[in-house]
Amino acid sequence: MISSLIYLDNSSTARPSEKAVSAMMPYLTTHWGIPSTPHQKGQELYPFLAEFYKTLYAFIGAKEGAQVILTSSGTEAVNHVISSVYRDVTLSTGKNQYLTSKADEAPAIMAISHLEPFGCINKMVEVNSKGMITPQAIADCLSPRTALLSLSWANGLTGVIQPVAEIAELCRERGIRLHLEATHVLGKLLYDLEEINPDYLTFNGEQLHGPKGTGILYIREGIRCSPFIFGSADQGGMRAGALNMPGLAGIAVAAQETLECRDLLCTETARLRNEFEQKILKGFPETLICFKEQERLPHCTTLLFPGIANEALLFLLNRRGICASIGGGNFQQLALILSFSGIKEHLAHSAVSFSLSRYTTEDEIERAVSIIIDSAQLLLRLSENISRK
Amino acid sequence: MISSLIYLDNSSTARPSEKAVSAMMPYLTTHWGIPSTPHQKGQELYPFLAEFYKTLYAFIGAKEGAQVILTSSGTEAVNHVISSVYRDVTLSTGKNQYLTSKADEAPAIMAISHLEPFGCINKMVEVNSKGMITPQAIADCLSPRTALLSLSWANGLTGVIQPVAEIAELCRERGIRLHLEATHVLGKLLYDLEEINPDYLTFNGEQLHGPKGTGILYIREGIRCSPFIFGSADQGGMRAGALNMPGLAGIAVAAQETLECRDLLCTETARLRNEFEQKILKGFPETLICFKEQERLPHCTTLLFPGIANEALLFLLNRRGICASIGGGNFQQLALILSFSGIKEHLAHSAVSFSLSRYTTEDEIERAVSIIIDSAQLLLRLSENISRK
Numbered sequence: 001m002i003s004s005l006i007y008l009d010n011s012s013t014a015r016p017s018e019k020a021v022s023a024m025m026p027y028l029t030t031h032w033g034i035p036s037t038p039h040q041k042g043q044e045l046y047p048f049l050a051e052f053y054k055t056l057y058a059f060i061g062a063k064e065g066a067q068v069i070l071t072s073s074g075t076e077a078v079n080h081v082i083s084s085v086y087r088d089v090t091l092s093t094g095k096n097q098y099l100t101s102k103a104d105e106a107p108a109i110m111a112i113s114h115l116e117p118f119g120c121i122n123k124m125v126e127v128n129s130k131g132m133i134t135p136q137a138i139a140d141c142l143s144p145r146t147a148l149l150s151l152s153w154a155n156g157l158t159g160v161i162q163p164v165a166e167i168a169e170l171c172r173e174r175g176i177r178l179h180l181e182a183t184h185v186l187g188k189l190l191y192d193l194e195e196i197n198p199d200y201l202t203f204n205g206e207q208l209h210g211p212k213g214t215g216i217l218y219i220r221e222g223i224r225c226s227p228f229i230f231g232s233a234d235q236g237g238m239r240a241g242a243l244n245m246p247g248l249a250g251i252a253v254a255a256q257e258t259l260e261c262r263d264l265l266c267t268e269t270a271r272l273r274n275e276f277e278q279k280i281l282k283g284f285p286e287t288l289i290c291f292k293e294q295e296r297l298p299h300c301t302t303l304l305f306p307g308i309a310n311e312a313l314l315f316l317l318n319r320r321g322i323c324a325s326i327g328g329g330n331f332q333q334l335a336l337i338l339s340f341s342g343i344k345e346h347l348a349h350s351a352v353s354f355s356l357s358r359y360t361t362e363d364e365i366e367r368a369v370s371i372i373i374d375s376a377q378l379l380l381r382l383s384e385n386i387s388r389k
Numbered sequence: 390m391i392s393s394l395i396y397l398d399n400s401s402t403a404r405p406s407e408k409a410v411s412a413m414m415p416y417l418t419t420h421w422g423i424p425s426t427p428h429q430k431g432q433e434l435y436p437f438l439a440e441f442y443k444t445l446y447a448f449i450g451a452k453e454g455a456q457v458i459l460t461s462s463g464t465e466a467v468n469h470v471i472s473s474v475y476r477d478v479t480l481s482t483g484k485n486q487y488l489t490s491k492a493d494e495a496p497a498i499m500a501i502s503h504l505e506p507f508g509c510i511n512k513m514v515e516v517n518s519k520g521m522i523t524p525q526a527i528a529d530c531l532s533p534r535t536a537l538l539s540l541s542w543a544n545g546l547t548g549v550i551q552p553v554a555e556i557a558e559l560c561r562e563r564g565i566r567l568h569l570e571a572t573h574v575l576g577k578l579l580y581d582l583e584e585i586n587p588d589y590l591t592f593n594g595e596q597l598h599g600p601k602g603t604g605i606l607y608i609r610e611g612i613r614c615s616p617f618i619f620g621s622a623d624q625g626g627m628r629a630g631a632l633n634m635p636g637l638a639g640i641a642v643a644a645q646e647t648l649e650c651r652d653l654l655c656t657e658t659a660r661l662r663n664e665f666e667q668k669i670l671k672g673f674p675e676t677l678i679c680f681k682e683q684e685r686l687p688h689c690t691t692l693l694f695p696g697i698a699n700e701a702l703l704f705l706l707n708r709r710g711i712c713a714s715i716g717g718g719n720f721q722q723l724a725l726i727l728s729f730s731g732i733k734e735h736l737a738h739s740a741v742s743f744s745l746s747r748y749t750t751e752d753e754i755e756r757a758v759s760i761i762i763d764s765a766q767l768l769l770r771l772s773e774n775i776s777r778k
Binding site: 034317 | 402418
C-alpha cells in the first residue's frame, strides 16, 4: 500500500531529496563540530559553511549586504520577523498596526494576534473573488500606525500568486515594512528579488525537498532586525544556538537542486497539473477548478466537487492511497480560505487541494485521476441517495 | 591530523552517536511525512512518535501530566521559558524581576536582559568562592516582584553542581518559578526529578551525542506556559512548525543511550578525568584544579596554569591536536566566570576547561596529558623569558 502511495500533498511537506540527505551526512558523522568553537573541530567547517551560504544567497537572489539566517523552520522565521518588528519598530515609533491577509497562513496570523496583549492591532486584508490581495485592499487597511505587512507570496493550496511587486511599491511609498512568506514560490516561479525588494523573505526547507527542521530568514540590507532567539553570537548574533550544520548543508543543497529543476517544474509539473485537472473534469464534469484564470503556481490546484464533503473525499482518497489536503497544519482550513473569496459554504466545503512535486510521475497522475473520479462518483451517489430519502 | 585529534570540548558540542544518526535515517528517507497531515504519510509516524516521547519522558523522569516539547536547541528552549514567563506571569501579575546567576550561560542572561525594554529587571545572583550559587545568595536577591529564577544546574566548564533541591524549595516557598538548564547534567548525574520538581527543565541534544538542531523543554504539570513560536497546532499547540521527526528520533535514541551509559560515565569517565588532573599536576606542579573540593560533574575540569595566557595555551593545544575550551559560544568567557568566584584576574586568564565524553579513551588521556604538560612548560619558559627582559 505504502509503496504505491500517490503523494499529492507537497505543499504540506515533501520528500527530502537524496542529494540533500547525502549532503547532511558528513556533518552528522565526520565534521560534527560547531563553527563557534575556535579549534580545528569547529574551524574545519568554515569552507563548507561559506559555500552553503553562498548557494543560499544565490538561490534567493540576495545581495551581499543582505542577511541570510538559518532557522529551524519557516514558521520560526515568520515569528522572528514579527517579533523583531515589534521590538525594532513598534517600541521606538509607536506604530502598532500589523497587517496580514485572510488568505494567509497560521504562523503570521497567530504570531500577530499574540502581539495583541502588548497593545498591537491585528488587521487582516480582504481577499477578492479571484483569491487575490489587491494593492487597493491593502491601501484601504493602512493607517499612519501600520508597522508591517506580512504576506504569503502565493497560496500553497490554491496556487494563487499575489501581485507582490505592486504591493511592495505601495509599502515603500507608505513607509511600511514588508515581509513575504515565499515557501511555496521558491523554485516554482521566476522572479527578480531586486525588483520586488521586500524587507524580509522567509521560507521553509521541507517544501524544497530539504530536511525537516530547517528554514531561512532573509533580511534586506539596511533593515534593523533584532534576534528572536537570544544567547550566543552564532550567525552574526542574529540567531543564538549552535549552528545546525547538517541542516544548513541539507537546505543549501536542496535549494541548489530546486533552482536547477525550476524549468522542469514550471513546464513538466505544470503540464501534469493541467492534465490532472482536465482529466478529472472530463471524468467528473461537476468538478470546478478554483482560480483557474488567475496566475497560479505550477504545481498545485484546488478542485471543488459539488455535493461532496471534502473530509469524506479526503478520507476515501487516503484509504485508496492518495494523499491530498483540505488545509490544516500551517494552513488555515481550505474551506475558510475559499469562503473569504466569496465561494459559497457548501461549495467551499467540497474543496480538496492537490500539490505535485518534481517527483510526481505521469503514471501517478493517471492512477490518481481514475481513483479521484471513481471516489467522487461513489460519494456523490451516496449523498444523492441520502438526500432522496 | 584530524584522525588523531583529541577532543576534550564535549561541553560545547559532542560527536553524534552512530545509533542516534541511524535512528534519524528512516525519517529522512522512508517515513518523511509530518504527523500534522491527516493521511497515511503523516499518520504512519504516530507509533514511532509515541515511542520517542515515551523515551524522553523516562529519560527526564517526567510524569505523565508534564509536557515535553521538542525544540531546535537548548537555547530556543531557554528563550521559550523566559518569553513565556513574561507573557504568563509578568503581564498578569506585574512581577517583573528575573534572576539568573553570574555563573550562568549566555541564553538565559541575554534573553532576560532583552526583556528590559519591556520594563523588566535583570538581576544576577552572586556566585561564591566555591563556584556555588547558595540559597542564601538567591534569597538576598529576591523581592516580591521576582517572577523567575533561571539557573544552570551545573556549569559545563568547571563542573560545579548547584544545590538545586534546596534552591527549588526556596523558590516554592517564595512563589517564584524555577527553570533549570540541565544540558550538562543529564546522563552525568543521578537525580530524582520529583524531589527537585522544577517548573521548567531544558536541555540541548548535542551534548548527549544527539543531532544538532535539537533541544527539549520540559514543563511541570499545572504550569501555564505559552508557546514561543506561534502558528500550527503541532506538539499540542506548544510549538508551531512541522515536527522535526528525524531530530526527535535522534535526540530520543541519544537520550536512551545516555541513560544506559550513565553508570559508565559516572565511574569510568570520572576516573579518566581524575587521572587527567593528577597526571597534569604531577608533570606541571604549578597547575591548580578549580573547585576540586566541590561536588562536580564527572566529565569536566577547569585547570589554571599560572603565568600562562589561556588563549596562547588553547592555540598551541589546538595546533598540537587537542580541542579544549576557554568559554564562548553559549558559555560566558571562562575567565569571567572564575573572576566572579574571586579568582584573581591573572589566574582566571590562565584557565582552560577540558570536557570528556564516554568516547574518550585512556590512550587519548595519556597523549593529552603529555601534550598539555609540554605545552604549558614551553609557554611558561617563553613568558619567563619575556618577563626577564
